[in-house]
Structure formats: C-alpha cells, structure tokens
Amino acid sequence: MGTLNMLGLAKRIGARFLLxxxxxxxxxxxxxxxxxxxxxxxxxxxxxxxxxEGKRTAETLAMDYHRGAGVExxxxxxxxxxxxxxxxxDGRVVSxxxxx
Numbered sequence: 001m002g003t004l005n006m007l008g009l010a011k012r013i014g015a016r017f018l019l020x021x022x023x024x025x026x027x028x029x030x031x032x033x034x035x036x037x038x039x040x041x042x043x044x045x046x047x048x049x050x051x052x053e054g055k056r057t058a059e060t061l062a063m064d065y066h067r068g069a070g071v072e073x074x075x076x077x078x079x080x081x082x083x084x085x086x087x088x089x090d091g092r093v094v095s096x097x098x099x100x
Contacts, residue, residue, distance in 0.1 A: 023079040
C-alpha cells in the first residue's frame with residue numbers, strides 16, 4: 001500500500017519515483033549472475049514468499065504507473081546487503097566478510 005500511495009503522489013506532483021527492490025524477486029535463480037532479461041525461479045508459497053511477492057508486486061505497480069500514467073520510474077535491485085539482526089551465517093557477502 002505504501003508503494004501504491006507513493007506512486008499516486010508521484011503522479012500527482014510529477015515526481016520521479018525510485019523503488020529499491022531486491023534480488024529476492026528472482027527466487028532461487030537458475031543462472032548466475034542474473035541478466036535483466038532473466039525472470040527467475042520463484043516459489044510463491046515458500047517461507048520468504050511474502051517478502052518476495054511483495055517486492056515483485058511493488059515492481060509491477062511501478063511499471064504499470066510508468067506505462068499507464070507516464071510516471072518516470074527507476075527500479076534498483078540491491079544485492080548482498082547487510083542489516084540489523086542479520087545472522088553472520090546467512091551466506092551474504094558482507095556477513096561472510098565479517099565472519100571471516
């Protein structure tokens with residue numbers, strides 16, 4: 001709902017919209033690294049599917065506003081980040097570096 005509300009605001013005031021997404025939209029990828037044309041290998045009922053599907057929905061809404069309402073949209077899919085309460089053994093680049 002937050003993304004939808006912000007897209008509506010961007011449309012009303014003519015603002016450019018930046019959506020920070022995630023590599024999780026690819027699911028468990030079958031190719032590494034993923035190209036922009038890769039659509040993913042998605043499990044819509046997996047343990048993290050609420051997060052994955054939420055990000056995919058946000059990207060879809062952003063592109064619909066771009067195509068349908070002319071909102072200038074940018075989507076940044078961020079990979080391998082680290083944040084609070086993240087386990088050192090989660091397998092991401094930064095946590096692996098810290099653990100080593």
